Amino acid sequence: MSDAAPYAALSPDVVLAAVDAAGSWSDGRLLTLNSYENRVFQVGLEDGGFVVAKFYRPGRWTDAAIEEEHAFALELAAAELPVVAPLVFNGRSLLRQEGYRYALYPRRGGRAPSLESPDQLEWLGRLLGRMHAVGARERFHARATLDRPTMIEAPVRAALGSDLLPAHLFDAYRHAARRVDEAVAGRIDAIGPLRSIRLHGDCHPGNVLWTDAGPHFVDLDDARMGPAVQDLWMLAGDEAMMDALLEGYGQFRDFDPTELALVPVLRAMRQVHYAGWIAERWHDPAFPAAFPFAAEARWWEQHIADLHEIADDL
CATH class of the missing domain: 3.30.200.70 (Phosphorylase Kinase; domain 1)
Incomplete structure (x- = not known):
């Protein structure tokens, strides 16, 4: 190996x-x-x-x-x-x-959830409320926490240390990433301390499978400590979808509405992490085959532009 x-x-x-x-x-x-x-x-x-x-x-x-x-x-x-x-x-x-x-x-099969359906979103919300009630019983001790060091600082180091990032874009990327990190830190400080619980951690639609009996969750590989909204925002494309999720969630666990202000922060951290993740794993033959666009300078140019836009919006 x-x-x-x-x-x-x-x-x-x-x-x-x-x-x-x-x-x-x-x-x-x-x-x-x-x-x-x-x-x-x-x-x-x-x-x-x-x-x-x-x-x-x-x-x-x-x-x-x-x-x-x-x-x-x-x-x-x-x-x-x-x-x-x-x-x-x-x-x-x-x-x-x-x-x-x-x-x-x-083996558990299933199809993608219909996130346009308020009924399905409420169902998922109820299950996540129950999941978080269990997750709040105790803490992880060996697993990661959803924070700036793991979602921004480490991925940025990976990108800056990789040959995948074109040399002529090194300084531009570092500047853009620093702007996002500072904006994220400022937003987190403004929101104030929030409670962290054990999470699924990567609750996007691909990790929810639906059958005639209802949904089930797969792949807790990114389970970590973090705010409850982390398991909600990737299932909610707009405010109405989030409202439907929270309608179900609230039947089993109180949700702190202050956490909704974290959604732009979590989205920003995920975007920074994505590029760093690809850069860190580029030596694995599966990654160039799956993400060939990341070897092109224009992709990094667009990523840098996106980071500046994110920093401006935060």
Whole structure:
């Protein structure tokens, strides 16, 4: 395993052997699922059905952080929330095979939610209210916090240290990123202290799957401490959608309306983080294939212009 090719040794044989080692005997059927940060596979089982095998990116999370993610998912499932939690084998959910850390999950299909539907948004709001009621019971200790160091400072360092950022745009990017960071810091200071709870962390529509029985949440890989609104804003494209989410949310947990002022801040941090994430992962062959535009100077020029616009608006 190397930083330049973290999954080079993750062959189909290794994936199938990992499933077998857990005691869920595979039948050789293997389908690669869409994932950039980790590697995820659907694997057929001899006794019918499938499991999903998730192999964690080496070096990204500590064992303790992954185990906290798993424990949170299992706690939510125990509270009868529709969260796809890892399978547990002999008391363990974090497993190892050929130097890789992995977990197995039950396969749960579904379609994208209809976020134009107030009824579906209220339903999601109710579930998020219940999820956050559980999340507020205690804190994460090994996982990250949604803050400027993790969402702005570290990604900016990654971009500035990468050959992906054109040399002639280095100073312009650094200046634009500094402006956003200062604007974000000023907005956070103006809002004042807010309560942080355990979150899903990346609750965008792609991590919500809908079936005839209703929605379920997948992929808590970015679970972290942060304000409740982080799990709401990516599902709400406008004020009416947020109102529908909060109508359901309020049936199970009080929402601090002060947090709505954080939405532009969270959106700004996510945009800075996105560019830094691509730059940091560019050595992984999956990233140039998935994000070829990031190798073009014009994309960075537009990103810099976007950052200045964000700073102006904040």
